[in-house]
Amino acid sequence: MLAACAPLLAACGGGGEQKALRPPCPAGRLCLEYGNSGEPTTLDPQKANASWEFGIVSDFMVGLTDNDAAAKTIPGMATHWEQSPDGLVWTFHLRDGQWSDGTPVTAADFVFGLQRLFDPKTASGQAAQFYAIKNSRAVNGGKLPLSALGVTAPDAHTVRIELEHPWPILADNAAAPPMSPSPRHVVAKWGDAWSQPAHFVGNGPYLPKSWTLGDKVVVEKNPRYFDAAKVCLDRISFYPTTDAVSAERRVKRGELDLNTVVQSNRVNFLRRPDQMPGYVRVYPYVGAVFLTFNLKSVPALRDVRVRQALSMAIDRDFIVNKLFRGGQKPAYSFLPPGMLDYDGRARTYWATWPLERRQAEARRLLAAAGYGPKHPLKLEIRHRNTADPTLYTPAVQADWRSIGVKAQLLSTEVQIAYQSYEAGDFEVADAGWGGGSDAMGFLFLQRSDTGSQNYGGYKNLRYDALLDAADHERDLKRRMAYLGQAEQIVLDDAPIAPVYTIASKNLVNPNVTGWVDNNFDTHKLRFLCFRDAAQRRAGRG
């Protein structure tokens, strides 16, 4: 028995050198192991609808414009573009480029890509973000054929986009995956299966090589990308690291080179000199976390007094300053700061009240609505099972308990949580939203005609009318006024309870270069490289 134990003990006492469990990288090549926080449901750029999906697919295609390492807009497939004087027609001029199977990329591929985006059969969750394009809303609703879409190709190198109203940020949004071109010949041949790794054809720096559910997505360099010579990494593997803390340990061991989530209340600990000081990257993000009330299935929540009471009773200062301490800020508005076209002027009417006053008022409102100790309000909060929601929802539960509301928590895996929200299978939903640069990208969520992404089924025709007016307003100051009024309606009606604005938190090995912190937490893969790339290629390090 002792003899058998001896080698075990020797292995334990062997010293600090731990062999990292990285999958082998072919000789002379550079491979990056990327902790991606969630399992994607699709690799199709027009269908991707989550930050962890965008992280993978946004390098499969190059759109009209592209992002540099700091997420600024730069030319993509279009070398230059211009707007008509009234801002309603944009013309993009394309360079020569190829698909990964050698076929040339033409303007018709861009037309096809946008038609796919608004095709009701694609059912893209991102379509509503681009309704500024002429007739897109009608096409997406099935009322007009795809050919009616305001995107045309006068010749093989020119893309003409007509708009419903002036949209200054079209150039920025053209870099996003939903507006990328689609290979017509491939989609025609394979249908929905075209985006599987075996059939995928793209014009971007990387292509999907394999996708093993629950294990990883592997992407490899596309040699036919027009700037392929500058792309450093040969292979990137994306792992669905749902457990932030075990992913953190994998990054520490070198098994992963980076992870896109850090548990908020560990940020200060990781910054200590003896932990992982150079790894923590916290930066403001255009995103927010809020609780959505299901107005369709919970009669109690249809009373605005109940919703306001629930929203005002939450102690956001505790959550942000004591619980998280990870760069978040309390939210008293629907939109986070940092929008390119909006100044964030709306607030809840109780934003400046101290907590005691808010909780007393909440109790009064609930009593007025008929709820009290003899008839307590019972709710279920469904939340994502990741680190931060698991931490703050018990605090919300405790705050609601102090106003007499009995809340149960239901922890759900992230993808399933969002699917449940879209199916209306919840009472109160914890969700995050963000990543875009325009206010409409948030405000559209509460439009009555938005569909499943309006989780709670909020319907206010005056709100819709204000957003329509903003869409058609060319004067930017008047447009901002409409947006402000619309946001104030959301805050007064309280179909959602804002909780906090997100900070992006990434854990990146200091050896990785090209990862630039930015407001949109967008990090294009083609800029990533290793500090010791030369040694790695030679077989060391």
Next chain:
Amino acid sequence: MSAFGPELAPGSRTGAATMRSAAVKGRSLWDDARRRLFRNRAALVSVIVLGLLVVAAIVGPYLTPYPYDQVNKNDVWVGPLSGDHLIGTDSLGRDLLARLLIGLRVSLAVGVVATFVSLVIGVAWGAVAGYVGGRLDELMMRIVDILYSLPFIFFVILLMVTFGRNFILMFVAIGAVEWLTMARIVRGQTLSLKQKEFVEAARAAGVKPAGIVARHIVPNLLGPVVVYVTLTIPAVILAESFLSFLGLGVQEPLTSLGTLISKGAQDMELAPWLLIFPSIVMVVTLMCFNFIGDGLRDAIDPKDR
């Protein structure tokens, strides 16, 4: 000098009287077993410690200064012995002592109830299979074999998904998986019991099979069954911890030993007390059950050593 007889003076002790009282007071086998059990030092200590833990689990949560679900906003991650939190607080400022006691209560409750479920199903199944024998026995045991080969966690997840996340359902789910070994043990014991003379006598007297099983077989199974019960309870507590570790167990703010250990393991570097205290309690509880089980087995069947 004086002859033995009933006319002896009352109050005086004679050899006959003492012999009569000695003859009436016998020594049963259970007495023997109890004596052997308490001579086993480890088992004795375990009984006392476990008794204290059970009392703490039942009464403790009512006696702690802080309720287990109260978020103390100024006390996030406070260490042991600071202020009024005896063993510290967790990431939400909730008192760890209160949560530990409620977690112990939940784990023990799950252990006892699930074991009881497995006991009822297992004993019934095993006794019937063993007594009836033949084709029925083979069928019943093959079913046990098939269920044995199912991965436990898959089965529990299936039950929880079908019937929803009911706390009670967790008891049933775990019990429904643990009865298999109980059934096998009971069947084995039944097979040997049914050869005994008293069973033959009962059969000859015309007692129906159901009556024989109920009145002769089952009571004589008590020994091995009791031993196995004390060994199943820790297995069930571990299974419940496993489920909670995976997030399938109790929901917030309720907690169990497994959930406490899982959360404690996450924040190990920042707040080690969150891992240390629940682990100690779990280890001590499981060890107590195991020592008692071992002691009972030695006490009831000394020749099995």
